[in-house]
Amino acid sequence: MNNHEAPTPINSKFFSKGAIVLSIFTLIGALGYLYRLIYGLGAATNLDNQFPWGIWIAIDVATGVALAAGGFTTAALADIFHRDKYHSLTRPALLTAMLGYTFVVVGLLADLGKYYNVWHPMLPSMWQGNSVLFEVGLCVTIYLTILYIEFFPIVIEKFMGHVKLPGILSKYNSLVESFLRISNRTLYRLLSLFIIAGVVLSCLHQSSLGTLMVIAPYKMHALWYTPILPLLFLLSAVTVGFPMVIFESILSSWSFKLKPEIKTLASIAKYTPILLFCYLSIKVADLAIRNAFGYLGEINIQSFYFILEMVIGVIIPMVILFQRDKRYSIKYLFLSASCIIFGILINRINVFLIAYTPLYSSSFYFPSFIEIVVTIGLMCGLVLIYRFLVIHLPVISIQRVKYKIVSKIPASKSVLEG
Amino acid sequence: MNKDRRKFLKVSTAITASLIPAVSVSSSEECEIDFNDAYGVLVDTTVCIGCRNCEKACNIENNLPEQPQGNFEDKSVFETNRRPDVSAYTVVNPSIDSKLPKYDSYAKIQCMHCNHPACVSACIVGALTKCRHGVVSWDAWKCMGCRYCLVACPFQIPAYEYEEALEPRVMKCTFCYDRIHNDKKPACVESCPVEALTFGKRGELIKLAHSKIESNPNKYYDHVYGEDEIGGTSWIYLASKEFINYDLPKLAEEKIPSLTESIQHGIFKSFLPPLALYGFLGLVMHSMRQEKKKEALDDEQS
Ligand code: SF4
Ligand code: SF4
Numbered sequence: 001m002n003n004h005e006a007p008t009p010i011n012s013k014f015f016s017k018g019a020i021v022l023s024i025f026t027l028i029g030a031l032g033y034l035y036r037l038i039y040g041l042g043a044a045t046n047l048d049n050q051f052p053w054g055i056w057i058a059i060d061v062a063t064g065v066a067l068a069a070g071g072f073t074t075a076a077l078a079d080i081f082h083r084d085k086y087h088s089l090t091r092p093a094l095l096t097a098m099l100g101y102t103f104v105v106v107g108l109l110a111d112l113g114k115y116y117n118v119w120h121p122m123l124p125s126m127w128q129g130n131s132v133l134f135e136v137g138l139c140v141t142i143y144l145t146i147l148y149i150e151f152f153p154i155v156i157e158k159f160m161g162h163v164k165l166p167g168i169l170s171k172y173n174s175l176v177e178s179f180l181r182i183s184n185r186t187l188y189r190l191l192s193l194f195i196i197a198g199v200v201l202s203c204l205h206q207s208s209l210g211t212l213m214v215i216a217p218y219k220m221h222a223l224w225y226t227p228i229l230p231l232l233f234l235l236s237a238v239t240v241g242f243p244m245v246i247f248e249s250i251l252s253s254w255s256f257k258l259k260p261e262i263k264t265l266a267s268i269a270k271y272t273p274i275l276l277f278c279y280l281s282i283k284v285a286d287l288a289i290r291n292a293f294g295y296l297g298e299i300n301i302q303s304f305y306f307i308l309e310m311v312i313g314v315i316i317p318m319v320i321l322f323q324r325d326k327r328y329s330i331k332y333l334f335l336s337a338s339c340i341i342f343g344i345l346i347n348r349i350n351v352f353l354i355a356y357t358p359l360y361s362s363s364f365y366f367p368s369f370i371e372i373v374v375t376i377g378l379m380c381g382l383v384l385i386y387r388f389l390v391i392h393l394p395v396i397s398i399q400r401v402k403y404k405i406v407s408k409i410p411a412s413k414s415v416l417e418g
Numbered sequence: 419m420n421k422d423r424r425k426f427l428k429v430s431t432a433i434t435a436s437l438i439p440a441v442s443v444s445s446s447e448e449c450e451i452d453f454n455d456a457y458g459v460l461v462d463t464t465v466c467i468g469c470r471n472c473e474k475a476c477n478i479e480n481n482l483p484e485q486p487q488g489n490f491e492d493k494s495v496f497e498t499n500r501r502p503d504v505s506a507y508t509v510v511n512p513s514i515d516s517k518l519p520k521y522d523s524y525a526k527i528q529c530m531h532c533n534h535p536a537c538v539s540a541c542i543v544g545a546l547t548k549c550r551h552g553v554v555s556w557d558a559w560k561c562m563g564c565r566y567c568l569v570a571c572p573f574q575i576p577a578y579e580y581e582e583a584l585e586p587r588v589m590k591c592t593f594c595y596d597r598i599h600n601d602k603k604p605a606c607v608e609s610c611p612v613e614a615l616t617f618g619k620r621g622e623l624i625k626l627a628h629s630k631i632e633s634n635p636n637k638y639y640d641h642v643y644g645e646d647e648i649g650g651t652s653w654i655y656l657a658s659k660e661f662i663n664y665d666l667p668k669l670a671e672e673k674i675p676s677l678t679e680s681i682q683h684g685i686f687k688s689f690l691p692p693l694a695l696y697g698f699l700g701l702v703m704h705s706m707r708q709e710k711k712k713e714a715l716d717d718e719q720s
Binding site for chain 2: 037038039040041042043045047048049050052053076079080081082084111112113114115117118120121126127128129130131132133134135137192195196197199200203204207208211212213214215216217218219227230356358359360
């Protein structure tokens with residue numbers, strides 16, 4: 001266990017320049033959100049009867065869920081398949097998943113016409129086993145709970161042994177302390193069960209998100225409408241899992257001036273090109289079997305977006321990552337991870353929006369200003385909370401040598417260190 | 419029994435009832451509806467004169483705005499192709515290929531009350547249901563406003579009250595549920611001055627439609643729209659030319675929900691696949707852990 005560094009809170013200021021910019025965007029997004037709550041969907045969005053779903057579903061929910069897949073894929077690799085060297089990645093991935101899903105729910109609430117009824121699917125009398133959306137909803141709810149449970153040990157680790165409640169609450173110190181101790185012990189035993197359950201639930205709802213649009217055969221463009229959409233969604237979510245972890249890890253190492261864990265990242269990246277290749281083959285086979293290749297020749301927005309999705313999101317990163325030396329370059333790793341993430345974003349937008357061509361539409365949906373600022377605000381808010389939590393909780397494993405310190409240390413000393 | 423107690427009982431039965439799963443797990447249950455015996459309407463577009471009386475009657479019956487898209491006598495609305503929306507459950511459109519000043523025929527469109535409705539299958543909370551009379555209705559209390567029903571409906575029928583901030587509704591033809599249950603015809607059917615709309619049992623209407631075609635083969639295009647489309651609809655249509663001219667899309671016989679439902683039920687077949695996956699992963703986890711332990715032990719010994 002000692003050969004990799006233990007996770008520690010990062011020693012850094014919360015309000016860096018970037019964080020201030022993010023806060024401004026979050027604030028604007030929050031105002032947009034408030035506007036939607038007060039004035040309703042009609043005033044805030046460009047949705048109509050022809051286009052009932054917009055970017056809040058395609059990006060905030062569908063892409064959000066896909067990008068949070070890093071949580072379950074790393075958990076599967078490190079905890080279930082016991083590839084212990086990846087343990088340093090599980091906590092950041094878990095935190096991303098937890099926040100990712102939380103923001104998916106926040107985004108979904110904005111989109112629901114009657115957000116205050118969001119608990120309805122929990123009532124057995126309203127269970128609707130035929131509805132794909134019902135299954136997605138139920139799985140996401142349970143999975144989100146599990147993510148919080150999985151994250152709780154990290155909170156315990158921080159506070160156990162030194163609970164100090166402020167002022168009058170301090171008499172409960174020992175009570176909280178023993179609660180932490182007990183939950184620590186029980187959680188330790190049960191954690192494996194939750195981790196496996198998390199992986200199963202993820203597989204279920206990641207694929208079901210793809211099944212959602214299968215119910216609209218007459219409205220979906222043939223480039224995307226296929227009965228194997230659920231398989232494609234699951235596979236692409238699994239594929240984007242590790243790149244997402246790599247992406248964040250590199251970003252946070254830049255932002256906190258830490259040394260990126262290039263070896264671990266390069267090693268985990270070796271699975272990605274294989275997955276991408278599988279995905280590409282299935283996509284090509286699917287188009288071939290359904291005789292849909294012809295649609296690529298048509299010059300329209302659909303064929304353009306399809307090619308964009310495949311070239312940037314799949315082919316380019318696949319080619320880069322198949323080369324071993326490129327995997328050991330931070331630049332290329334980051335570039336290919338970004339490509340894959342962008343590809344997933346475009347793919348989900350494609351399936352939910354670009355492919356959606358309703359019969360009687362006279363116009364085309366384009367998101368409103370409020371829709372855009374809310375979406376951006378949610379992303380920025382997520383990053384901010386992530387930053388806050390890694391500063392205060394033991395999430396990221398730091399390697400001892402830091403860029404900043406190295407550069408500040410006089411030459412003689414750094415030679416010693418080196 | 420005092421009042422409080424009665425209230426308590428009421429509340430607790432409500433709670434218990436809400437905890438009993440209402441899962442309509444398979445579509446086969448839904449098939450218990452005898453579609454021949456359910457109600458339907460036959461729309462004969464060759465008879466319709468485009469008077470818009472049905473629109474007016476519908477708006478009055480359902481407390482919709484009195485003059486939504488121009489007043490009901492105004493014929494200029496025909497210049498644009500209209501869709502049902504939050505202020506009109508039904509609209510009459512002239513056939514697409516006929517031009518002013520003489521439209522050759524008209525079709526009234528509204529919710530088709532499909533035999534196997536995509537909207538019902540899609541709805542996350544079962545707010546949309548199909549009753550044995552064939553009516554597809556919407557429950558305001560259950561609905562959470564996800565608009566998946568709008569996505570699913572192949573006829574692009576349900577409309578959503580986007581402008582409502584607090585209690586937006588899904589708006590669509592109710593098939594005059596209350597009237598039908600009181601042995602009355604739907605308001606639109608009653609209002610039609612030329613009997614372009616015939617209300618009755620669906621099975622009989624289909625027979626009627628076919629006999630109309632048979633006795634007048636020159637007048638009718640030889641197809642009863644809605645008889646087989648997506649597994650059949652309660653509202654069926656006759657026309658003198660292809661139905662696409664009336665915004666009735668070309669649809670296959672395959673029921674829309676059958677694919678998603680078979681995927682769903684395939685994955686959840688008595689929860690076996692998820693449980694199997696769970697067991698498999700558990701096994702992997704366990705054996706990998708043993709292996710690691712052994713390795714560690716070997717390391718120590720060597
Ligand atoms: S026409 Fe649309 S709204 Fe009406 S029952 Fe069929 S699927 Fe549902
Ligand atoms: S909007 Fe309401 S009725 Fe339509 S699918 Fe969602 S919950 Fe069901």
